[in-house]
Amino acid sequence: MVTAYYTCAKSSSQQIRRNGHSGRHARYQCKACGYQARFVAAAAQRK
Numbered sequence: 377m378v379t380a381y382y383t384c385a386k387s388s389s390q391q392i393r394r395n396g397h398s399g400r401h402a403r404y405q406c407k408a409c410g411y412q413a414r415f416v417a418a419a420a421q422r423k
């Protein structure tokens with residue numbers, strides 16, 4: 377079973393909260409460092 381969660385690209389924190397959305401993508405903000413971006417679920421990333 378794969379659990380989808382979001383991580384901050386800067387601090388690697390998982391304390392992400394949704395902060396509105398931009399276009400078709402939700403925007404998220406890191407509560408740890410304040411970094412704000414379109415976060416992608418780590419488990420859903422393709423290499």
Ligand SMILES: [Zn+2]
Nearest residue numbers: 384387406409
């Ligand atoms: Zn962060």
